Amino acid sequence: MLTLIGLGLWDEKDITLKGLEEVKRADKVYAEFYTSKLMGTSIEAMEKLYGRKVVVLERKDLEDESWKIVEEAKSKNVVILVAGDPGVATTHSSLLLEAKRKGVETRVIHNASVISAICSVTGLHSYKFGKSATVSYPYRGIVSKTPLNVIKENLSINAHTLLLLDLNPKPMTIGEAVKIMEKVDDGTLNHFAVGVARIGGDCYIKCDHFYSLPNHDFGKPLHTIVFLSKKLHFTEYEFLREFADAPKELEEFVE
Amino acid sequence: MLTLIGLGLWDEKDITLKGLEEVKRADKVYAEFYTSKLMGTSIEAMEKLYGRKVVVLERKDLEDESWKIVEEAKSKNVVILVAGDPGVATTHSSLLLEAKRKGVETRVIHNASVISAICSVTGLHSYKFGKSATVSYPYRGIVSKTPLNVIKENLSINAHTLLLLDLNPKPMTIGEAVKIMEKVDDGTLNHFAVGVARIGGDCYIKCDHFYSLPNHDFGKPLHTIVFLSKKLHFTEYEFLREFADAPKELEEFVE
Structure with a gap:
């Protein structure tokens, strides 16, 4: 399963309770900050609050090499943390589409944009x-x-x-x-x-x-x-x- | 202080960690559900999760009689819970304006819309x-x-x-x-x-x-x-x- 989780607008405390639950439950936690950025926090602060290791993705990981993420999500609960609300960037809808086509269940946890x-x-x-x-x-x-x-x-x-x-x-x-x-x-x-x-x-x-x-x-x-x-x-x-x-x-x- | 807190789109778990902190810290917790509604929850479920009594406001409380809320916010930390993101309904921006004019500090905690x-x-x-x-x-x-x-x-x-x-x-x-x-x-x-x-x-x-x-x-x-x-x-x-x-x-x- 591939879950995109919105982090909202500012810092690590803008995540929703529902989003945090999913982060804690995930097998793998990624984050991407090139479509949008969170200026009031750091990866370290997120990792501390969420209690999970967070791996930051580069642009190529979500575009040219998105198949790797989708492949991983076939057998694991993969979460991608995104500043703002996922889906506002077209990169995210493309990823959801690719996952769906490959039979991977998708979910979005919304947040402020x-x-x-x-x-x-x-x-x-x-x-x-x-x-x-x-x-x-x-x-x-x-x-x-x-x-x-x-x-x-x-x-x-x-x-x-x-x-x-x-x-x-x-x-x-x-x-x-x-x-x-x-x-x-x-x-x-x-x-x-x-x-x-x-x-x-x-x-x-x-x-x-x-x-x-x-x-x-x-x-x-x-x-x-x-x-x-x-x-x-x-x-x-x-x-x-x-x-x-x-x-x-x-x-x-x-x- | 008057704080409008967005509850997001569905249930009581869509509140942000920051929003929940403010709810716990508030002197008085109101909610309004006529500009937008939260279909996946109930006042009872919110009160249980947030650990606070929630008083539901009617339309008149935020329009004709909004001065009462503003007056209360002069001396207390008053929170109003709102489905979606506050400010998308013009009722909320009017309330923020009224509060500011009367010298009351205002704050908005955003959420999904x-x-x-x-x-x-x-x-x-x-x-x-x-x-x-x-x-x-x-x-x-x-x-x-x-x-x-x-x-x-x-x-x-x-x-x-x-x-x-x-x-x-x-x-x-x-x-x-x-x-x-x-x-x-x-x-x-x-x-x-x-x-x-x-x-x-x-x-x-x-x-x-x-x-x-x-x-x-x-x-x-x-x-x-x-x-x-x-x-x-x-x-x-x-x-x-x-x-x-x-x-x-x-x-x-x-x-």
Whole structure:
């Protein structure tokens, strides 16, 4: 059996009681931190609390060589610990699919993800988020236009955009993300956004013009950005004023 | 201090270790189950596992009379247990805002939400979900067109739509939701969807034409529906074939 267990957003104590039970029961405990990272803890702290040896997987172990894990799960209870909620990364659904096809039973133990947690942190309404996108580091000097295009699509239906920031080779900061996106901007980004750091931990949040976000010190990663829709519910505005020190000018976008 | 603690998706064991610590430390433990429900447990089971008396709040306690809770949190550590992830319901962000304005410190302990869990269950890519919507029971005989309009908006940007189903006075079934939406359909709904029941518990999932979903027995609630975008990634299609018995005809939408 192959069980993917979500670890939530911050440290080793964000695991659920159900998740911990499965870790204790497993024959083998793996963890992977390239699709998402847990910044408030360490492997040692996890091993101590969970009472198990945790083997960290590399990217290749879950992609090119995923068959090895699946093979092992045919005869053993194999657990893979994943930051956030498993399945949000497509790597995980591919692994579940491969296991199912090879006759291996699969299970997912859910946990918090930035996708839902962003709502209580920003006060933005969950039903107003459109598609999300990842801001990647330039590849051979070329900046992907995907995040910009997703923002445009979302603006066309009055939806907020959650921008996740690249984690590899190291977690991208809000300042870096803004500079990268500036290179492909056609004027779309002349609007307000919310920068969020360390969600689930000592969270810091600041609403400002997208291009003013780098002026603020968001501290250590992980960082993420919400690019706002052009119409805000007044409770969204009020929440951002109170919790994210939003500028008064944002009020003109309240519908 | 006012702490909102997510309980996750199914039963009393879905709480996180961090959440449980806060429950044990609290002066007063409330719970509310009208914005979301936990179907795999009972107040008695929670009280037993958490070792605390849990007082269930009504809707009015968190809306019209929310000041009472906030007042209590001025001098006590007040905890409110919430199914899913707090903040996904706007009721919670309003409460956090009210508390902050009255000088009460607030905290949220995150947990799994259907918003992210839907990805690992359906294999649909998280970045392809657009805005979500709730299918409500008709009010004075009138069916809201909002979910239909949200589906149209999402289709315009090739995004999936997560449809949450009304919980009050009783959890709506997939069959009921389809019949309600049929009344306002202008042809938009002639497409495929995925019905999901009991996510986080003994989950059942079936992909079919939207109008064929009522032919399947999804069993007990909670139910939810994903209305698919017109273009699917081939791994989304393959996952739905394998885990949701999707019809072969869905293949024509693979891009």
